[in-house]
Structure formats: structure tokens, C-alpha cells
Amino acid sequence: MLNVIKVMLMTVIAFIVLLPVSWMVLSSFRLEEEIFKFTELGYHLLIPENWTLQNYRDIFSENQRPLDRYMLNTLFIAVTGTFLGLLVNSFAAFSFAKMRFPLKRSLFVIFLSTLAIPFEAIMVPQYMIIRDFGWLDTYTALIVPQIVWAFGIFLLVQFFSDIPRSLIEAARIDGASWLTIFFRVAVPMSWPAIITLGIITFVGKWDEFLWALIVISDDAKQVIQIAIASYSLETYTSWGMVFAASTIASIPTMIIFLLLQKYYIQGVTTSGIK
Amino acid sequence: MKIFSQRNREAVAAYLFILPAFGLLLLFILNPMAQSLITSFYDVNLISDQRSFLGMENYQHLLNDASFYQSLGNSFYFAILVIPIQTALALTLALLVKRSFPGVGVFRTIYFIPFIISMGVASSIFRMMYNKEAGLFNVILDGIGLPVLPFLSNPDIAMIGIVILGTWKSMGFFMIVFLAGLNNIPNDLYEAAQIDGAGPIKRFFSITLPLLKKVMAFVIIITTMDALKIFIPIYVTMAGGGPAGSTRTAAYFIYNHAFQHMDMGYATAAAFIFFIIILIISLIQMRVLRSDVEY
Known part of the structure; x- marks a missing residue:
């Protein structure tokens, strides 16, 4: 009985959680005049009356701003940025969590304190550095400044610190180098955490907005979120196109998440982080 | 020559591990921060x-600027509301999906989905949902008589x-974080407590929470840090703080x-005061909620 109530509760929550997303996806198949037409509870509140693919045709046939171009740009930035970020941040996290060295506490506090810095506060000097490096209008500008991420280091430190020190000592006695210990002991024991951070980083890169707006002025190198915003900021806003572009833009993160969640959600729950 | 004792070698290796991260931190975060301070x-x-x-x-102007x-x-008001609500809901979800039963994976996946929708997209969608007459949110409230x-x-x-x-966007992520924590609690603790006659509520407060x-x-x-820095929904959903x-x-x-006002000095001064406030709060929290990370 209790279980039935529990599953019912979970189903209701699942429905509420999915509502905005389903509304976005379903509305992308609506004709423009239909989008804000229904103001009463009913079947058509969610399900389009006349299904259409016109919004999708519009966003891909737009000559000025072809959506696929922005998708590829963003994909490249997100994949490269995620890979480099995982490497750099997990190196740092491992040494903070498991190694002994002078000034560890102070260095860790310096890293953590950067979490409190609002991006807006360093945006302009950062722009000037990028300009002086000659990186304006390059993908480098979108990748390199954001590789290091104190949040990622903080997250991984929590996981790495659960690895028993004795395991590391044993590997040391066997003559393993710290690099070997990192790749052979720490990383395999922390896959769920690393994949979690990978997903978060990827989503963050895919979400890139303000920074891209500042450092990229060449339209051909622009990122997806700006493209979507430009659809909704036009004088005549086509909500259908905004819905369609938003839906398309959500697909890559959705695929990556669904592919990896086996290692990630299930990984976290079955093995735990002993 | 035994300059490189075991301990020193460990320290050198540790610094090498940290070097790439620290170099980037110095160049792209601490250095701009210092320049911001000067600009202010x-x-x-x-x-x-x-x-x-x-x-x-x-x-001086800032301190007199209402x-x-x-x-x-407004930032603190948002944080004070969102922290307990989001944390409580995330923990509730984690407890709901903790025990495995057929189909539990589907629920875990669904609850996580909002997190992978980008904030920009979510903010536009909610802006449309909140529309007073035709937005989905209000149509439903009206429809069920609220x-x-x-x-x-x-x-x-x-x-x-x-x-x-x-909350909608982030609770699924923190659910997973809680789930990882819950699974690290040995099951025999619960079994022992059950034998001693502790009910589910007592078990939650005397085992799970601690x-x-x-x-x-x-x-x-x-x-807390995320809440205090919230920007995109303010910019998009509320069309610039409205x-x-x-x-x-x-x-x-x-x-x-x-x-907008192109007043970088004033803005960076505000950013600095804001940064100091967030930093102090975080340091207090870290002290109060001291965790046993191995230092």
C-alpha cells in the first residue's frame, strides 16, 4: 500500500518535472497562430491541433543563420573544453584530496575563493587579455579561459577523498609513480564522479552565452544559444522558431546524458563511492 | 644526496598536478580579478x-546607493528561499529513488532531465509559461480552480x-549528489536501528541526516554561491530584473x-563588495559545516 502511494507520488512529480520540456517540444510542432491560442484546460493545451514541421524548416533554411553551423561550432567547443577541463581539474583535485604537500590548505582556499567571483566581475579584464593575445573571434577564446573550474575541483575532491590512503600507499610501495596511481587507481574508482563532472561541464559549455557574445563577433563562429536568442529578439518574434531551435539545441545534451547515465546515475547508485 | 625524500617527491608531484590548473587560474581569474580591483x-x-x-x-557612492x-x-531574498526549498526537495527525491525497484531508473532519469536543459532555453520557456493569460502555468492553475x-x-x-x-532546473542534480551520499551509508546501520525499534522518522534523523x-x-x-550569482533567468525570464x-x-x-551604463569603475566596485560578501558567507558555511576532507 505504502509502495503504491510512493509510486503514485513519484509519477506525479515526474509529470510536473517533464511538463515544461514536453510543452517546449510539442509547441515546436505548432503553427505560429496556435501557440498562445488555448487558455483552458484540455487536450490541446499540450498537443498541437495542426501538426507542422514548418518551424523546423524555417530554422534550417534560414540563410543568414543556419542552425546546423552553430550546432557544430558549439559541439566542437563543448567537446574540447570538457576534455581539457576534466584533465586539468581532476589532476588538481587528486593532489588536494590525496597528496601531502606544504601550503595545501592555502592553495585550496585560493581555488575555492574563486567560486565566489561573479563572472560579471572579471568579464572586462578577461576580454582585454583575450584581445591582447589576439584570440578574439577564435574558438580558443571560448575554450581556454574556462578550463579551470573550482567547482569541478571541489566536486572531485569530495569523491577522491573517499579513496583509502592505504591503497595509494600500497601502490607507492610497489613503485608506482603518482601519475600511474592517478590513472590506474584514482580515475577507475571515481568514474561516476568524473562522468558527472563531464556532463555538467558539457552542459555548461553548451549553455555558453554572455562570454560568446563578447568575444565572438564573426557570425560564422557564433554559438547556439546566441542564435536562439537572436530568433527571439527579432522585432517580429517567431515563437515557433524559438521552440523549434530550443528543442533542437536540447538534443545533443540529451543524447550524451542518456548514453552516459548508465555509468553515471546507475554507477553512483549501485557501487556507491566507497 | 637525499634531497628528494619520499615526502619531498610527493610534494613535487603534487605541485606538478596542480600547476596547469593554477596557471590558468592565475592568468584568467586571479589576474582579471586584480585588474578589476584596480579599475574600481x-x-x-x-x-x-x-x-x-x-x-x-x-x-562611497555605492554605500549611499539605495x-x-x-x-x-533581492539576491539574499532569492537565496534564502531557494536554498531550503531546493535542498529539501532534492533530498526527498533522493530518498524516493534510493531503493531500487523495477523502473526506478526511469524516475531517476526524468528527475535529472531539467538539469541538462540549458538555462537560457529554460528561462525563455518559463517566460512563456508564466504568461498571465495564455501561459501553461497559469492556465493550469486557473483550470484547477487556483x-x-x-x-x-x-x-x-x-x-x-x-x-x-x-528549483526545477537544479533539484535533479542535487538529488544525484544526495543519492551518492545515501548509498555510502552502510545498510547494517539501518538494520540495527530497526531491530532496536527505531521508526523511519527516527532512523532519518539519527542515521541519515548526521x-x-x-x-x-x-x-x-x-x-548558496549559485543562488547569489543568479543572472540568466533575471535577464531572460524577467526581461532584465522586472x-x-x-x-x-x-x-x-x-x-x-x-x-548598459558603461561605468566599469562603479560596476567593478560593486562586484568587489559582492565578492567579499559571498566569500565571507562561504567561509562561515565551511567552518560551520566543516567536512572531513583530508587536508
Whole structure:
């Protein structure tokens, strides 16, 4: 009985959680005049009356701003940025969590304190550095400044610190180098955490907005979120196109998440982080 | 020559591990931060590229600027609402999906989905959902006989709209963090407690909560920092801090002065005060919620 109530509760929550997303996806198949037409509870509140693919045709046939171009740009930035970020941040996290060295506490506090810095506060000097490096209008500008991420280091430190020190000592006695210990002991024991951070980083890169707006002025190198915003900021806003572009833009993160969640959600729950 | 003792070698290796991260941190975060601090003592115009020294004037103005206090107040109001609500819901979800049964994976996946929708997209979708007449949210409230909540036009409740959006977006992520923590609690503790006759509520308060302390600390610290820095929904959903400035947070205040009024000195001074406030709060939280990370 209790279980039935529990599953019912979970189903209701699942429905509420999915509502905005389903509304976005379903509305992308609506004709423009239909989008804000229904103001009463009913079947058509969610399900389009006349299904259409016109919004999708519009966003891909737009000559000025072809959506696929922005998708590829963003994909490249997100994949490269995620890979480099995982490497750099997990190196740092491992040494903070498991190694002994002078000034560890102070260095860790310096890293953590950067979490409190609002991006807006360093945006302009950062722009000037990028300009002086000659990186304006390059993908480098979108990748390199954001590789290091104190949040990622903080997250991984929590996981790495659960690895028993004795395991590391044993590997040391066997003559393993710290690099070997990192790749052979720490990383395999922390896959769920690393994949979690990978997903978060990827989503963050895919979400890139303000920074891209500042450092990229060449339209051909622009990122997806700006493209979507430009659809909704036009004088005549086509909500259908905004819905369609938003839906398309959500697909890559959705695929990556669904592919990896086996290692990630299930990984976290079955093995735990002993 | 035994310069490289075991201990020294460990230290050298550790520094090498940290070097790439620290180098990037120095170049792209600490260095711009220092430049921001310098800028905050100047009157800087981005367009004419001129600057004149003002000393503490920007800071003095800020301390007399009612709109600055208001923006700080709005940031804290948002944080105070969102931290307990989001954390409680995330923990509840984690407890619901903790025990495995057929189909539990589907629920875990669904609850996580909002997190992978980008904030920009989510903010536009919620802006449309909150539409007073035709938005899905209010149509449903009206349809089931509840009063509509015009988040986009009523300054008294606008921030609640952002709280709902923020919670919807992030609770699934923190659910997973809690889930990882819950699974680290040995099952025999619960079995022992059950044999001793402890009910589910007693077990929650005397086993689950205390043993989740480390995870809880992580969740609260991260949620606080994120909450205080909230920007995109303010910019998109509330179309720039509306209605009537009721959702103008500190991050928006900084952005607005820097890139709308082009007053970089004033904006960076505000950013600095804001940074110090967040830093102090985080340090207090870390002390209070001290976790047993191996230092």
C-alpha cells in the first residue's frame, strides 16, 4: 500500500518535472497562430491541433543563420573544453584530496575563493587579455579561459577523498609513480564522479552565452544559444522558431546524458563511492 | 644526496598536478580579478578608453546607493528561499529513488532531465509559461480552480517565479549528489536501528541526516554561491530584473552598470563588495559545516 502511494507520488512529480520540456517540444510542432491560442484546460493545451514541421524548416533554411553551423561550432567547443577541463581539474583535485604537500590548505582556499567571483566581475579584464593575445573571434577564446573550474575541483575532491590512503600507499610501495596511481587507481574508482563532472561541464559549455557574445563577433563562429536568442529578439518574434531551435539545441545534451547515465546515475547508485 | 625524500617527491608531484590548473587560474581569474580591483578606483569609460583616478569615490557612492542595497537584498531574498526549498526537495527525491525497484531508473532519469536543459532555453520557456493569460502555468492553475500567479507582472511574487525555475532546473542534480551520499551509508546501520525499534522518522534523523553531513555541506555551499550569482533567468525570464526592479539581483546590477551604463569603475566596485560578501558567507558555511576532507 505504502509502495503504491510512493509510486503514485513519484509519477506525479515526474509529470510536473517533464511538463515544461514536453510543452517546449510539442509547441515546436505548432503553427505560429496556435501557440498562445488555448487558455483552458484540455487536450490541446499540450498537443498541437495542426501538426507542422514548418518551424523546423524555417530554422534550417534560414540563410543568414543556419542552425546546423552553430550546432557544430558549439559541439566542437563543448567537446574540447570538457576534455581539457576534466584533465586539468581532476589532476588538481587528486593532489588536494590525496597528496601531502606544504601550503595545501592555502592553495585550496585560493581555488575555492574563486567560486565566489561573479563572472560579471572579471568579464572586462578577461576580454582585454583575450584581445591582447589576439584570440578574439577564435574558438580558443571560448575554450581556454574556462578550463579551470573550482567547482569541478571541489566536486572531485569530495569523491577522491573517499579513496583509502592505504591503497595509494600500497601502490607507492610497489613503485608506482603518482601519475600511474592517478590513472590506474584514482580515475577507475571515481568514474561516476568524473562522468558527472563531464556532463555538467558539457552542459555548461553548451549553455555558453554572455562570454560568446563578447568575444565572438564573426557570425560564422557564433554559438547556439546566441542564435536562439537572436530568433527571439527579432522585432517580429517567431515563437515557433524559438521552440523549434530550443528543442533542437536540447538534443545533443540529451543524447550524451542518456548514453552516459548508465555509468553515471546507475554507477553512483549501485557501487556507491566507497 | 637525499634531497628528494619520499615526502619531498610527493610534494613535487603534487605541485606538478596542480600547476596547469593554477596557471590558468592565475592568468584568467586571479589576474582579471586584480585588474578589476584596480579599475574600481577609477572612472573608466569603455568607449573612449579614458580613465581618471577617483580613489574611494566609487565605493562611497555605492554605500549611499539605495538601488545597490536593494539588489543585494533581492539576491539574499532569492537565496534564502531557494536554498531550503531546493535542498529539501532534492533530498526527498533522493530518498524516493534510493531503493531500487523495477523502473526506478526511469524516475531517476526524468528527475535529472531539467538539469541538462540549458538555462537560457529554460528561462525563455518559463517566460512563456508564466504568461498571465495564455501561459501553461497559469492556465493550469486557473483550470484547477487556483488563483493565477502573475509572476511577470506582480513585483511581490516575481521572485517566487525564479525560485520555481531554479528549483526545477537544479533539484535533479542535487538529488544525484544526495543519492551518492545515501548509498555510502552502510545498510547494517539501518538494520540495527530497526531491530532496536527505531521508526523511519527516527532512523532519518539519527542515521541519515548526521551521516549525510559532508554531502549536505557540499550541496548547501554550492547552492548558496549559485543562488547569489543568479543572472540568466533575471535577464531572460524577467526581461532584465522586472517587474518594477523586483528581481534585480546584485549580478544584474553589476552587469547593468558595466555594459548598459558603461561605468566599469562603479560596476567593478560593486562586484568587489559582492565578492567579499559571498566569500565571507562561504567561509562561515565551511567552518560551520566543516567536512572531513583530508587536508
